[in-house]
Every structure is written in C-alpha cells, then in structure tokens.
Amino acid sequence: MTAPPLNRRTLLAAAxxxxxxxxxxxxxxxxxxxxxxxxxxxxxxxxxxxxxTVPYADADYVPLRGGLAVPPPGEASGALDxxxxxxxxxxxxxxxxxxxQGQVRFAPAVALPVRVRSHFDAQDVLExxxxxxxxxxxxxxxxxxxxxxxTTLRGLSIGAQTPLILRxxxxxxxxxPGGQVRGEDRIASLLQDLYxxxxxxxxNLARGLATExxxxxxxxxxxxxxxxxxxxxxxxxAVARLMSGDEGADVVAVSLDGWDTHAGQKAQLQTRLTGLxxxxxxxxxxxxxxxxxxxxxxxxxFGRTARANGTQGTDHGTGSSLLMVGGALKPGGPIxxxxxxxxxxxxxxxxxxxxxxxRSVFKGVLRDHLGLDRAxxxxxxxxxxxxxxxxxxxxx
Numbered sequence: 001m002t003a004p005p006l007n008r009r010t011l012l013a014a015a016x017x018x019x020x021x022x023x024x025x026x027x028x029x030x031x032x033x034x035x036x037x038x039x040x041x042x043x044x045x046x047x048x049x050x051x052x053t054v055p056y057a058d059a060d061y062v063p064l065r066g067g068l069a070v071p072p073p074g075e076a077s078g079a080l081d082x083x084x085x086x087x088x089x090x091x092x093x094x095x096x097x098x099x100x101q102g103q104v105r106f107a108p109a110v111a112l113p114v115r116v117r118s119h120f121d122a123q124d125v126l127e128x129x130x131x132x133x134x135x136x137x138x139x140x141x142x143x144x145x146x147x148x149x150x151t152t153l154r155g156l157s158i159g160a161q162t163p164l165i166l167r168x169x170x171x172x173x174x175x176x177p178g179g180q181v182r183g184e185d186r187i188a189s190l191l192q193d194l195y196x197x198x199x200x201x202x203x204n205l206a207r208g209l210a211t212e213x214x215x216x217x218x219x220x221x222x223x224x225x226x227x228x229x230x231x232x233x234x235x236x237x238a239v240a241r242l243m244s245g246d247e248g249a250d251v252v253a254v255s256l257d258g259w260d261t262h263a264g265q266k267a268q269l270q271t272r273l274t275g276l277x278x279x280x281x282x283x284x285x286x287x288x289x290x291x292x293x294x295x296x297x298x299x300x301x302f303g304r305t306a307r308a309n310g311t312q313g314t315d316h317g318t319g320s321s322l323l324m325v326g327g328a329l330k331p332g333g334p335i336x337x338x339x340x341x342x343x344x345x346x347x348x349x350x351x352x353x354x355x356x357x358x359r360s361v362f363k364g365v366l367r368d369h370l371g372l373d374r375a376x377x378x379x380x381x382x383x384x385x386x387x388x389x390x391x392x393x394x395x396x
Contacts (some may be wrong), residue, residue, distance in 0.1 A: 035153075036328065036369050037243055037294040039252045039283065040141060040165065041276070044123065045259035047300035048314055049321030050352060051269055052092070053106045053334075057085025060341035068265055068308045082106070083333035091273035094281045095325060102331030107322040107361055107391075109339055111302065111354030115347075117316035119260070122301035127165035129359065129382045140359075140381050142168030144366050145251055147376040156242055156249035158235075166253045173249065175242060177235055232275040236282020244290060251370075254279070259300060263311035280325055292327035295369050299358060305350050306341055319352035322361055328369060335361065335391055357388045364390035 055061050056072040056079050070089060071078040079087025080096040086108060088096050098104050112125045114132050121133050129140025145153045146169050155172035157163065166172050243249045256276065261268045276298065284291050303320030319339075336356035339345045347353040359382045366372045366381065367390050378386040 034290070034293055035250050037250055037252075037287070037290060038365065038369060039239075039243075039254065039294065039296040041254045041256060041279070041296060041298045042123075042126070042163065042165070043259045043272075043276070043298060043300040044255055044257045045119065045261075045300075046122075046302050046304055046316060047259040047272075047298075047320055048261060048265065048269065048304040049108065049300075049319065050303070050306065051265070052089055052273065052323070053082065053108045053321040054079040054087045054089060055085065055108065055338070055341065056087050058338075058341050060343070064306045064308075064341055066308050067312060068314070084338075086334060089269065089273050091270050092277050094277040095323070098280075098284075098325060103325060103327055103329050105324040105329055105332050105335055107335040107356055107358075109319045109336060109352055109355045110299075110322045110358045110361060111319045111356075113357055113359065113385075113388075115318060117302060117318070119301060119316075124164065126299065126301050126358070127163060129165075129362075129385075131384045136383070138168030139163070139165035140362065141165045141251060141253060142170050142172065143381045144370065144372060145170035145172075147372055147380045148370060153250045153370070154248070156239075156252045158239055158252065158254045163253055163255055166251075175239075177238060233278035233282040233285075236279040236284075237286035238282075240283050240286025240290075243287060261304070261313050262309070262315060263313040265308075265313040284327075295324060295326040295328050295365055297362070297365060298323040298325070303352055306346055306352055307350065317351040318347045319354035322358060324361075324365070356391070357385075359385050360388045360391045363388065 050061070050065065051068070051070055054070045056070070062069045070087070073079050073081040073087050077090055080090060080093065080099075081087050082096075082099060086106070088099070095104055112122060114125055116122050116125070116133070124133055127139050127141075128134070128136035129143070130136045142155065142165070145155055153170070155166055155170060157166045157172055157174040158177065159174070160176045162172060162174050239252060239254065243252060256272070256279070258268070258272055280296060283294070283296065287294055299322050300320050303317040304314035305317045307314075309315055322335075339353040339355050341352065343349070345353055363377045363382065363385075366377060367374065372381065374390070377390070382388070
C-alpha cells in the first residue's frame with residue numbers, strides 16, 4: 001500500500017477542523033443530573049509513543065527503529081490504521097474499534113515543560129503541573145477538583161497510596177486492588193535511573209532485564225506465573241463500579257507500571273498494551289450508559305529514544321504520545337503538530353522532538369469536560385502556564 005506522507009502541513013490541516021469533546025460537556029459539568037467522568041491513567045516508566053501511535057508513513061521510522069518498528073497496516077502484526085499516516089499498536093484492537101466509533105483521539109508528540117530524563121523528576125513535573133521540579137506540593141488534578149466552581153467532584157485514587165497528581169486540599173478516596181504494591185515492583189526502574197550514565201552497570205542491568213523479560217514471556221505462554229498478576233479488564237470493571245451511581249467518583253487516577261522497556265521491548269509492550277486495552281474495555285463495560293460522559297486520558301512522563309539500543313529496547317527519551325478515549329469525545333485525527341523523525345528534527349539527535357506541552361491537552365479536557373475556566377487553569381491548576389493555551393485544535 002502507498003501511505004500518505006507524514007508532515008507538519010497534513011497535521012495542521014487536520015487540526016484546523018477543531019473537533020473534540022462534545023460541547024454539551026462544558027455545560028453539563030456544572031449542571032444537576034448526570035455528571036461527567038474523567039479517568040487519568042499514568043503509564044509509569046516512560047511509554048514508547050513511537051510504538052503506541054505508530055508513524056508508519058514517516059520515511060525515517062523504519063530506518064531508525066529497525067527490528068522494533070511496527071509494520072504498516074495490512075502487513076502481518078501491522079499497525080491498526082488511524083488518520084494522517086499513523087496507526088495504533090496491534091495490541092490495542094479494542095481502542096481501534098472505539099476509534100472507528102469516533103471515541104479515540106491522540107497527540108503524537110507531547111512532553112513536559114522541562115527536559116528531564118529521570119523517572120523521579122519527570123513524574124513529579126507531570127503530576128505537580130508546575131513549570132519545573134517540585135514547584136508544587138499538591139497535584140494538578142486535585143487542584144482542578146478544588147477549582148471546579150459550582151460542582152462537587154468526588155476523587156478516587158487506585159493503588160496502595162495516593163499519587164501526587166491527586167494529593168491536595170480536595171478530599172480523595174482510595175482503593176488498592178489486590179493489597180499493597182510491593183516495593184520491588186519498581187526496583188528495575190529505579191536502578192535504571194541510577195545507572196543511566198554508567199556504561200558498564202547500565203549495560204549489565206539491560207542484559208539482566210532482557211533475560212527477565214524472556215523468562216516472563218515464557219511463563220506467560222506456558223500458563224505459569226503471568227507478567228500481569230491481576231485481571232486487568234476486571235480491574236477496569238471494578239473501578240467503573242466505584243464511579244457509578246449518585247455517590248460514585250467523578251475524577252479517578254490510575255497508575256500502570258512497567259513501561260521502562262530498556263530491553264526486550266517488543267514482548268513487554270505487547271503485554272503492557274494488551275493490559276491497557278483491557279483496562280479501557282473494563283471501564284467501558286462497567287460504566288454502561290455513563291461511558292457517554294467519560295473521558296480517559298493516558299499520559300506518561302516522557303518518551304523513548306528514536307533509535308533502538310543494543311538489547312532490542314529503547315532508552316529514556318523526550319516526546320511521547322498521549323491518548324484520549326471515551327464516549328464524550330467527538331471524532332478527529334491527531335492533536336498538534338508532527339515534527340517528523342528526520343535527523344535534523346530529532347531532539348539532541350536522539351529523541352522525538354515534542355511540539356505540544358502536555359498541559360495544553362490537560363487544560364482542554366478540564367475546560368471542555370469539567371467546566372473549568374481559563375483563569376483557573378492558568379493561575380490555579382497549572383500556575384505560570386498562561387502561555388500554554390488549551391488545545392483548540394483537538395478539543396473544542
């Protein structure tokens with residue numbers, strides 16, 4: 001097949017349509033009756049956006065990615081076609097079906113307002129909503145709840161502890177499925193930060209992770225101890241139950257670990273993205289009619305390198321993808337500009353260059369779906385962000 005070229009002009013043309021959240025969302029968010037719902041999923045560990053929303057029509061994608069490149073639509077294990085030369089990873093078949101119903105949007109090149117490649121620092125900025133590290137002691141999603149005016153939003157944190165994004169003055173409930181999160185679950189991610197500049201320890205750890213990934217894959221295939229210890233679709237349905245009814249939660253934060261794919265990336269992403277697909281399916285099934293008033297935002301702290309490394313993985317990068325899913329969305333294509341993967345356009349000759357501040361997308365969702373005004377967004381929810389307008393090209 002002949003794919004249309006990916007470039008700045010085609011994305012801006014698509015963006016000019018200005019279609020996004022249903023206009024009714026802004027009014028209904030402050031009215032009595034059914035309430036709008038927002039779920040923010042944080043993919044912790046740096047989700048590889050170039051494998052999630054695959055720029056298959058970009059001429060530099062396959063040369064950069066080599067064996068990690070997802071084939072184009074129509075080929076075996078190929079991407080699932082989207083708009084403007086992009087495709088979804090084949091593990092996201094459920095999301096692709098929702099895209100066909102106009103219920104998926106994506107921003108292919110977003111990033112934080114600061115350029116950091118440490119998980120600790122980047123997750124802090126992603127969740128505090130400020131201009132830099134540790135500038136806020138509470139989270140932007142909690143501040144959004146507090147600033148919601150006439151509405152009374154109910155917050156819910158899923159996990160053993162409330163993440164920074166939901167900490168603050170507004171009261172938040174919490175639920176930890178399956179008990180406490182084990183501390184060792186994040187050890188590999190922490191070690192990668194410590195060893196990122198060490199050529200010997202970094203390579204040794206990457207090889208160890210590659211072996212571990214292969215073992216986990218074999219166990220999964222043979223019916224042994226699975227990589228995913230929980231029923232992810234069941235988790236989605238359980239969260240949906242906590243969001244239903246008059247006392248149900250309106251704003252939910254969910255963390256998904258395991259996206260730090262320094263080695264054996266293909267198998268790991270297949271597992272992680274299948275889980276994400278199942279989580280959304282569970283939410284949709286569990287919410288029933290309320291799905292029509294729901295938006296799910298999937299964001300990560302940063303992307304991964306454009307080039308594969310020596311252990312068939314990728315390292316800490318910059319720009320990544322953001323996904324939006326839900327019945328409250330209008331149909332549309334990519335949100336924001338595409339920088340291309342040309343050598344001259346890579347950030348520091350290694351990363352996808354971001355073209356959109358992730359806060360602009362968050363602002364658009366909060367404005368159009370939860371009814372927050374621009375002043376509250378600029379001054380209270382995301383302090384110092386007045387220069388970053390809500391994304392008018394993707395969220396009307």
